[in-house]
Amino acid sequence: MYKVKLEKFAGPLDLLLDLIEKEELDITEVSLAQVADQYLKYLERTNNIDPTQLADFLVIAAKLILIKSRTLLPELQVDEEDEESIEDLKFRLVEYKRFREAAEKIKTLYGNGQVAFERPINADMRRTFYPGDITTDDLLEAAGSLVTALDQFRSLRGKTIKEVVSIKEKIIQIQNLISQEVQCKFSSILAGAENKSEAIVSFLALLELMKQRLVSVVQNKHFGEIEVRKSV
Template sequence: MYAITLERFEGPLDLLLKLIEREELAITDVSLASVTEQYLQYIDKTTDLRPEELADFLVIAARLLLLKSRVLLPQFFVDDEEEEAAGDLTSQLALYRLYVTAGAKMYHRYRSSQTCFARERPPRASVATFSPPQELTTDELQRVFAAVVASLETFVRPAPELISRTISLQERIRVLRTLIASAHNLDFREILADAKTKTDVIVSFLALLELVKQRHVLVTQDTDTILITSYEATNVTQA
């Protein structure tokens, strides 16, 4: 039988954790069941526990006995509350170990006088400077600069006739609203009358779809004619 040395523990979980660590076991139901006898031995030999402390130790002892019974006799009947009480002991002890580990690290830092940390100075942004050698003359610098410029590809500005102006969608929407408001009815071909490129046609079509979506215009088709009517004119006609 394992002989446990009587020590003063901070509570039943502290005792359980020490027993597990002495046996170098992982925190599992099986390992807790294996140290149940040692836990009960400690309670039996300890005589200086206050009644409220002893009650805490006895509660954990009951859960350990239930857990050991479940490990040894899997078919042993327990209700849902007992099953939950036995299963939670493993997770409760694992959480307690996290607190103990964190507390030990904090104590170590305190004892090592590393209680404060200075903020590191952010790196200074380096400023590009030009410090030519003293023997460099202005004539030599001019020749170097001219050689660099000559090595660059010549930038050719396109001719004015090659630069096409692309209208924006919002601009085209404003133009169409003005046209439809003044004429009330328009053929789709009239909208494309001033289109000079495929881009203009696409933008005009997208602008028309946006006006339909915003319920500013109504689009109807009669054979090969697409008629665009403003909603204001439609409401007046219906009235």
């Protein structure tokens, strides 16, 4: 465990936190900046940094900062989210340690030439043993029996699919109509629609022509006739 040396304390960092939490040591007499500075210098001197030790330091430092903030600023409201954030940090650091150790293990195995790994055999796995004297004829006979046992195929009644006019086609029809008559009534455009779907497509085509400013429409009264005119 990393040890810190301060004016009022010298020893392991977790002991420092324990004394402060038990109020046996005044947090205001502890310089957290000095604690951090000493640890950074320690990291500079250390070649191989232990992830576990680094995680412990970050968690303890976070708790010390929270305690000192409460002491210096009593009016500061620290909610449960702040407390949980420290626990979340601790959890993340522990997970980081696990993945770091796993990565090191895989790296070692890979360095030893072990690049393939077998899946462990499940003791509860059901095993199937195939007879060794089976022939192609046996398989064909089994497949035939299976097909015979299935329900007979039934022919489905034919369904006629109606052709639907696209908006693009309807736009061309309206443009051709206007080019011949300069203007026309929307009711005459709908007159050629064979069903409700084509009538809707006709209306959408008219809206698209209006959007492109290729036509203009006039309606003198509510629910009155809509006149479609070619834009000049």
